[in-house]
Amino acid sequence: MEGRVTLLGHPVHQMLVVFPLGLLGASVVFDIVYLFTRNAEFTTVAYWTLAAGLLGGLLAAPFGFLDWLKLPAGTRAKRIGAMHGGGNLILVVLFAASWLLRAEPPAAVPGLALALSFAGVGLALVTAWLGGELVVRHAVGIHDDAGLNAESSLHNATARRRPTVRPGHS
Numbered sequence: 001m002e003g004r005v006t007l008l009g010h011p012v013h014q015m016l017v018v019f020p021l022g023l024l025g026a027s028v029v030f031d032i033v034y035l036f037t038r039n040a041e042f043t044t045v046a047y048w049t050l051a052a053g054l055l056g057g058l059l060a061a062p063f064g065f066l067d068w069l070k071l072p073a074g075t076r077a078k079r080i081g082a083m084h085g086g087g088n089l090i091l092v093v094l095f096a097a098s099w100l101l102r103a104e105p106p107a108a109v110p111g112l113a114l115a116l117s118f119a120g121v122g123l124a125l126v127t128a129w130l131g132g133e134l135v136v137r138h139a140v141g142i143h144d145d146a147g148l149n150a151e152s153s154l155h156n157a158t159a160r161r162r163p164t165v166r167p168g169h170s
Contacts, residue, residue: 004066009153011141013067016060021128023053024095028121031114043106050099050117057092064088067141077138084130087123094120 005012030046033039068081098116102109134140143153 004070005063009143011063011067013060013063014135014141016056016063017128017131020053020056020060021124023049023056024091024117024124025121027053027095028117031109031117034109035114040105040107043102043109046109047099047102047104047106050095050102054092054096054099057088057095061085061088061092071140075138077134077140080130080133080138081140084127084134087127087130091120091123091127094123 007015027046027050030042030049034042034046064085068078068085071078071081094116098113098120101113101116135142139146143150145151
């Protein structure tokens, strides 16, 4: 089932989710480095990667929601998509609360802010797996003509706009 919103033949949601996942995960890594080094520069980096990750999540979410709306009611994919989206909403709230608990520029990170970020990254692992389940097991966001020898999505995008005639064919 192809994604509802695509860019050059690829689902926009799948392209965008890598940014919040990477940035929010990186913020937790910088928090851990801070805990071991007590170097306040890592809290500043964590603060800003957290902010960027939240913005990325807010950008990716509407495209995922539009893809979810396209799923047929009563299917396992629709239920998994609801868990995936609901879990991601919760993790954005966890990370947003963690971000709000930090002073800017943060010289130290409150324990509750760390706990919320750690819980958020744990939940992100679950929701990322659910997203993978949607793509790999239920073919959500997969082009209908996908295959090991499928033509480039750029070719298909061009072919949809203007018909091409191959030599020897009328």
